[in-house]
Amino acid sequence: MVHTGSCIASLIGQGGSRKYHLTWRWLRYFKNDRDRRDLITCGAAAGVAAAFRAPVGGVLFALEEAASWWRSALLWRTFFTTAVVAIVLRGFIQLCSTGTCGLFGQGGLIMYDISAANVVYSTPDILAVILLGVIGGILGSLYNYLVDKVLRTYSIINERGAAVKILLVIMISLLTSICSYGLPWLATCIPCPADASTSCPNTDVSGNYKSFQCPPGHYNDLASLFLNTNDDAIRNLLSTNTVKEFHISSLFIFFVAVYCLGIITYGIAIPSGLFIPVILAGSCYGRLVGRLFEPISKLDVGLFSLLGAASFLGGTMRMTVSLCVILLELTNDLLMLPLVMLVLLISKTMGDMFNKGVYDQIVKLKGLPYMEAHPEPYMKHLIARDVVTGPLITFSGVEKVGNILHSLKNTGHNGFPVIDEPPFSDAPELCGLVLRSKLLVLLKGKAFSKDRVLAGNKVLRKISELDFAKAGSGKGLKLEDLDIQEEEWDMYVDLHPIANTSPYTVVETMSLAKAAVLFRELGLRHMCVVPKSQEVGL
Template sequence: MSNNFDIITNSSTSKLKLVLKSLLVGVMTSFVAILYRYALAYAEEYSFIFYNFQRNNKWIIPFCFIILAIIGWIVGKIVEKEPFSGGSGIPQVKGIVGGYLTNRPISIIFYKFIGGVLSIISGLSLGREGPSVQLGACTGDILSKKFKSSRLERRLLMSSGASAGLAAAFNAPLSGVLFSLEEIYKYFSPLVLLSTITAAVASDFIAKEFFGLQPVFNFGKTTPIPLTNYWLLIILGLILGISGVFYNWCTLNSQKIYGKIKLKSSTKMIIPFLFAGVIGLIFPVVLCGGHAVIESLSLSSTLELLILILIGKFIFSMISFGSGAPGGIFFPLLIIGGSIGALFGYVVINYFGVNPEFFNNFIIISMAGYFTAIVRAPITGIILITEMTNSLSHLLSLTIVSIIAYIVAEAFKSKPIYDSLLDSLLKKNNINEYHKESTKKIIIANIIHFGSKAENKTIKDIVLPPNALIVSIKRGQATIVPKGDTILKAGDEILTMTDLSNEWKIRESLEALTTVY
């Protein structure tokens, strides 16, 4: 209760403390994420060496499949031991920050690290970004407990760690900040911005000391697409929007298919590892995150090869992620989006006379559009690809394609992938009703959005959930003691006290009142 009282009455001095704590979270997260990034880079390198050795020494293939089965079984046991170590990690972070789930940060960091490395060294089509976000959030959670933080500050430090993890994974600090605002919180808050940008910039600075200033994708100098060719972007945006809807549908159904297999998790986990063995022998380019795919996307490739790469990467990504193996979908979906762009570029260049120098533009633009259709975070997607390519020349075309892809996905009523994955996670953990009352109280912060149900309403006209009470309103630099006739204005930050056990349900109800989607 003393921490809650401090949140209500002391906002100015706590900001300085929050910045310093977020700075420490960013620094600590950077080292965890850097170590994980190095480990996965070496794991991916050895994975290709492993499969190349098999192709040159076919007598060893049966023994290698036995090794893959054992590794799959071990990873399955890891996920059984620590269920939150499986999958992307981003839905888990959203669930913990939202108050739906409890966190076991040390256990998750340990098992996520081991499981992720084993999955990549085996060749599974998974990424490092989701796990890096989760590792960062867990690091922030550990430090928040050391600081004896309030529940609100704990959430801020966890989201700061998540932003720092993404920043270190992709050399993309702004994307890390926007990801927290757009995906985890889904609203803009000066306090969230302050904490996340501090952690992300600190983490990115340290990561660049290890990995240098080179962008993740180095396409060289790209020539902007002329306005006369922008009609192509409309077609590309439509294709990416529909493809993103299909990706989300396939991802969720791949999980359902695995769920219907009547075997232990440790036994089912062997399936994607055996698939990796087969693919590693016949079509290794689609293994792991996807750097090998990017190197294969060129106009010198045949149309058949580009189609095969796209289909192969898509199917193997579904098999890999649907199993629940530790690893993200973030990077593989960017690679799939880039493959769609390469295929589109090949067709319009070879059959419609478009200038070949725009080929790489279509790859870059498609990454952002596909990401937006799937994740439904357009600003993050635009800034992410800009940071990952270190180029502003395609900013306008990126934005246009992302907006069109977003509209198409919305028109199909396709739910954002991480929201859908969180729903599945909550159902799996049987979280669907109010918990019993608790003597512990927490403070929940919400921003009143323009056009929301709560805007310009008096507090007495607001129907709050049971066991919830607005205890303070922050309007700019002023703190207002709420009364029944106090009118809520857009931009106000309301602080609501409730039982700790009801946190997640109260958050949902308050967001419905204060947010416009």
């Protein structure tokens, strides 16, 4: 859902789809980098709010994980988005409450309500929670390590073509089916509890107490976990006042199976998700620890299951605030807030000692140019001048068409400094920054002149301002689309109307760590490094 929400937002930010006739004139107002980033951030928050019915958690997820830089305007935009999601979702749940929508209309905005449990804990419970956090962080870091290795293997396999991708999916599906239908045979039948709130054994499509070849009046606890949807399996594990519902051996078998299947399933050619499998494995691991601490603990095993999910999520995702709020919105139990906060902090700290979060590892594996929130330690010993690209390619304020075409053809730069020189200025000085995309639009419009003179606003009379808006992915002009005649190479074009005359600049002696922080927090794509000169003010 996070991916889906981000994709829809990206589609809107690119102006819709001309291929499928989904374009509207009002979408042109989003054709800039900042608004596109804001839309995708709102889309990710909407996905979390819809998937987990956690509107506030969606906002915090976007703040903690999705957005690389944050500001107050983006906060209320994501909050408004998730509020709309909550209202629309509530409306559909109410509409489908009659049963016409299948399983969609079941339940409300609280997916796993455990508020009925009595939250009482003592010193042994605190020690058990600390142990949960430590083991959860270790298991989470191991999970991330194995996912990274599996994804690297899958990337090599997937390069062999579509047939190999399909074959890999079939093999993983067969393995999952074998585990789901084979492992329940290892479990022994358990007599149905006399005070069960639902029918036992259960013959419905979903729910608890699956019979699975057991005699009347008995159920198979492993089948109740494997032969269910992930949501129902998590709900069964989080159930309170059901201490003896699952055997310790069954919980261990299910945890190992889900842990391993989650590792090998992520990365194949079908959407398999990462969040729900981690919650499922963590809930099982937490309930298992709760059963082991049952003689000395006052906490319900269902609450241990919640804490196990929190510890495993913290150990893999390395998020704290957003996960805490999402779990509390999912379970409707604010009394668990101190324990959830404690276990998340411990598991994240333990996981950070071994490797990075799973999302960070995936971004690195895909080779995406993502800047970390904090500069690397070595940056403190360098200055901005040490890392500038060279040789520097600049354009004059009024430049020859041939020079621009030559630079565009022989470099992959996306931005070029514009330098004013005499007679347009007393001495060479930085005039601004011009983007490759705008240069291509300007050259296609052929607003040329034979003399090296300032054209001013005459350029914008020939070319509409909307033509300079950021195009969608794969929709912008390319160098091959230009039709420049040989006699036009010696003509001039004025770059002042399309240049950003107030680019962000730093002096060459600035610490690289400071420059990196500025670059990330301001959401920049280019930063000009200028010579150290005499100060003009303070």
